[in-house]
Amino acid sequence: MNVHDSEKMLGILGNNGYVAAGKPEDADVIIFNTCAIREKAEQKFFSQLGRTKQLKKKNHNLTIAVAGCVAQSEQETVRKRAPHVDVMLGPQNIGRISDMVSGQASNGSFDENHELAYEELFVTRSSRIKAWISIMYGCNNFCSYCIVPYTRGREVSRPSSSIVSEVLRLRGQGYREITLLGQNVNSYKSDCDFTELLRLIDKTEIERMRFVTSHPRDLSLELIRTMQELPSVCEHVHLPLQAGSDNILRMMNRGYTYGEYQKKVDMLREAVPDIAITTDIITGFPGETRQDFEQTVYALNGIEYDGIFAFKYSPRKGTTAFDMENTVPDEEKSERLNRVLQIQEEITYKKNRKLEGTTQEVLIEGSSDTDTALLSGRTRTNKIVTLPDSGDEIGSFVSVLISKARRHSLSGEKC
Ligand code: SF4
Incomplete structure (x- = not known):
């Protein structure tokens, strides 16, 4: 999501006469597009931001901008820790980047902006073959550990006609693969629903279509059938499980049990036999006991994902989980993470070996x-x-x- 937001900011700036600088020392504008999903990313950002103070001393015309979720959620901290920052804007206000860095708009922009879904923004893409396409913005789910609904606002879907024209344009430019982007693509709803949108895009004859991210609760039988039916939809789904224990899933406010999740995996594999399934796992969520964690291990061994993204739970201020008790010590979180990664390494390797000779x-x-x-x-x-x-x-x-x-x-x- 952030990579594509950066492509949009580059496109908007490019359309206003800016060109990319080779290195920070040569730049007149430096934009940090930040991620607030975990503390580590935030810390890295603050340390990089600190370094730009020296650049500003050398170049008095240098504008430093902070965009993205840290700008939205930590406005005061950024201002206090880095008074040399000139401009801040939240993820819903990226369309204003050019006006802001040129000083034509106020130096802070954090409004809930539903217009984002209706604006046709310029995009400078990093690939000539594969393209990201935003189909919706924001999230209504409020998983208890997640900052996204507070930074990206409520769900709003782009009209299907605007998405289809973007696909047709990309197809004309020689793109072969698109990935539809949204925090929860299954709840896409504008003039049509998500399955209808897939059908409309399939008609453009784009060769490959993917989508991220699917929420397991909203993955419907109709969507599975649509995936089976449409030739352009690739045989891969990213379906974040997060934890194998029903108790933890409930505390995370995920809206499904492990049993319900597993049934959807079975349905997917029955409908699309060689489908690759990947997932996200969080270790050490508050209250996660050894037994709870063993349920995650059980899930990994039972489902045998093609790949996973696993992380230690990272408390985010402002979320419900931030105030939960029974936190898991960091060492224990790391130990559980390492175990998850080790188990998955073997599974991924085993699954890859099955492809030899195909x-x-x-x-x-x-x-x-x-x-x-x-x-x-x-x-x-x-x-x-x-x-x-x-x-x-x-x-x-x-x-x-x-x-x-x-x-x-x-x-x-x-x-
Ligand atoms: S579905 Fe949950 S984890 Fe995903 S963005 Fe929304 S609140 Fe965050």
């Missing part, structure tokens, strides 16, 4: 980060594949025979 459609994205003699791309299930460079163009689809599985990627040869 043929996969790979969308070539560019040179491999680790070896520039190799090309790198992704399967429809979102797995990274490297292959020898045989002159295939970036952005082409190639059939690859998978010869070797690694823990975090696959390699093979064109067939």
